[in-house]
Amino acid sequence: MRWNRYIQNFRHRRALVLSNDSRASDTIAAMVTRLGMALEQLSPAGDDFRTALENAEGQRDVMFIDGDLNLFPEAGHNAPAELQHIPVIGLVGIEAPSRLRTLMQLGATAFLSKPVQSGSIFSALYLAINTFEQKADLRSSIQELEYRRRYRRHVIKAVTMVMKSHSLDDEGAFAILRKESMRARLSLEAYCEGVVQRSTTQTIDDKEPDEKQAVAD
16 A cells, blocks of 8 residues: 655645635635645535535545535435545534534544634645545555455466366466466456356357257257
């Protein structure tokens, strides 16, 4: 996982601010502009919030959400799925556990207390963006492990087949499969799946003449 490179330059990113607190919005606007970020103020009452989420990109956008708006009282069920794919910073006015929980369910990994102080915005951005990147890397690693787990049975079958056809032990058979997968520029799992599928197809083809002969007889 690529957790050794922390992002500290936020230029060319975009801050999406959803708040009806003009003081907080103005403070955030001034600071993110100073950091070289683009800014888009969103209205809680309009459709621009949903439109912005649909077009948001995790590698570009950061969402500032005011928890006092209480837009998603049942965030665990009704929160927009797009919010899970971008860094989120929660603006906290009323420090009620339910509001904090809602912001966390919306994906917030950093918080700014209101009234927002400009000196704390860089830290919140740093924490939110880098935590988001770490979580994305973790999800990617989990997906890769799940993929390898699902296809492990193909590797075992392929190793067994090579052991039988080449009179090798398991280490020798595995070495051959790994070498051939590298030559084919495929993952070991994908290559072994192909080996097993070709073997199954060949077995079926070999059986068909016998079946046809049995029908004729």
